[in-house]
Amino acid sequence: MKIRVLGCDGGELKGYFPVAFLINDHLLFEAGSVTSKLSLQEQLKIKEIIISHSHLDHIKDLCFLADNLFLSGAGHPTIPIYSSEAILTDLKKNIFNGIIWPDVTKIPSLEHPLYQLRSIKSTLTLSELKVEAIAVTHSHAALGYIISDKKGAIVFSGDTGPTEELWEKVNTLKNLKALFLEVSFPSGLADIAWASRHLSVETVIREIKKIKHHPTVPIYLYHLKPVYAQKIQAEIKKLHMPRLKILKSGSLLHV
Ligand SMILES: [Zn+2]
Ligand SMILES: [Zn+2]
Secondary structure: EEEEEEEOOOEOOOOOOOOOOEOOOOEEOOOOOOOOOOOHHHHHOOOEEEEOOOOHHHHHHHHHHHHHHHHHOOOOEEEEEEHHHHHHHHHHHOOOOOOOOOOOOOOOOOOOOEEEEEEOEEEEEEEEEEEEEEEEEOOOHHHHEEOOOOOEEEEEEOOOEEEHHHHHOOOOOOEEEEEEEEEEEEEHHHHHHOOOOOEHHHHHHHOOOOOOHHHHOEEEEEEEEEHHHHHHHHHHHHHHOOOOOOOOOOOOOOO
């Protein structure tokens, strides 16, 4: 699998970019940093979008992407956006409502809109990729995802606090290639991390202990709050755990 990290930060600041991953050039996971990172030609190649939850740092570029697709005049086919029913309802009610942004689920026509919102029950197949949604502990109805092809699986935690079901699933995977795990705060801010249903460095260590197998699989930490990024990195470095890697916006991974 080819993974382009368009953005992997837990907020926006000069040099930091909200979350978006482009997988095998056609599947977009999250839409925090898309339109400023991809050329129009690259944006036109996106065939499907999956979203973990409806917080703005994960969805904002859905708006600008729709605008580009519409104005490109390329007659782009409708792009399905997959997530849980509740998150799709959030998008429809609060973003694509004709006030914050036009209702791109009806434009340019009901028969041929820019986006179609499709709820994901558990598993779906998108070309060569299988996508499985797992409930995690964050805003209401937030999801993590397991994405797999014939060679193996990668796991994205999405935004989450301490969680269980995701690790139960991870423990059943035979061929895990990489794990992408959020860490938003340094250890000293465990209270804020808990209140906002995120992980701190301290709780990341506890979460990792729930993984029973795959001792050498790399764990890419992402969604660091930009203001605390250096502090979090320093704390991670002190742990001397080579499998923990801080993910950087703009990187390209082949797994
Ligand atoms: Zn977030
Ligand atoms: Zn969030």
